[in-house]
Amino acid sequence: MNILAWTAVALALLGPATKDDVRALRLALADERSAIALYEAAIGALGPHPPFSNLVRAERNHAALVEATMRKLDVPVTDGLPKPAEPPASRKDALEAAIRAERENVALYDRLLRLDLSPEVRRTLETLRAASRDRHLPALERALGRAGGGDGGGEFRAGPGQGRLGWRWRHGRAGR
Numbered sequence: 001m002n003i004l005a006w007t008a009v010a011l012a013l014l015g016p017a018t019k020d021d022v023r024a025l026r027l028a029l030a031d032e033r034s035a036i037a038l039y040e041a042a043i044g045a046l047g048p049h050p051p052f053s054n055l056v057r058a059e060r061n062h063a064a065l066v067e068a069t070m071r072k073l074d075v076p077v078t079d080g081l082p083k084p085a086e087p088p089a090s091r092k093d094a095l096e097a098a099i100r101a102e103r104e105n106v107a108l109y110d111r112l113l114r115l116d117l118s119p120e121v122r123r124t125l126e127t128l129r130a131a132s133r134d135r136h137l138p139a140l141e142r143a144l145g146r147a148g149g150g151d152g153g154g155e156f157r158a159g160p161g162q163g164r165l166g167w168r169w170r171h172g173r174a175g176r
Contacts, residue, residue: 016073016074017073017074017075017118017121018116018117018118020115020116020117020121021073021075021117021118021121022075023115024112024115024117024121024125025066025069025070025073025075025121025124026075026078027108027112028066028108028109028112028124028125028128029063029066029067029070029077029078030082031105031108032059032062032063032066032128033063033081033082034082034085034101035055035059035062035101035102035105036056036059036060036063037081037082037083037084037085038085038097038098038101039052039055039056039059039098040056040084040085041084041085041086041087041088041094042087042088042094042097042098043056044087045087045088045094046088046091046094050139050143051095051098051139051140051143052094052098054139055098055136055139055140058131058135058136062128062131065124065127065128066124066128069120069121069124072120073118073120073121091147092144092147095140095143095144095147096144098140099137099140099141099144102132102136102137102140103137105128105129105132105136106129106132106133106137109125109126109128109129109132110129112125113125113126113129
């Protein structure tokens, strides 16, 4: 079967994208791209250190997931990137801005998931919401806690047998 036939089969199985699907995917892509800009600004100002270096990679993967879903549903993917974010004045400022952005991201996905969405779009948005809520926010909150009330410019310190962020490595898996 050639690519056109496979595309026709996929569209028949998935069905055409609804207005809600298109709206949700476009908003999700814009939000993921904004997060990339925010984390790139933090890296530009503070250096390529966790959690920002990890989060920018994750956000790029999230944007790619949204784009892949858009392509599956034959929704045009725009090339537009958001304007660059303002560089933070300090690590603490960057962490606080990132926490606000991730909370807004979760709230956006909560609103979008109330729409009448196709199963494919719903799975994509649920995956992205879970990543922000269950991984990104906790990582940022831990980093802010370590930054304390100061400027957050201190060094990462880990105990024996721990990685840079205090994670203990056992049997190929990280744990606290």
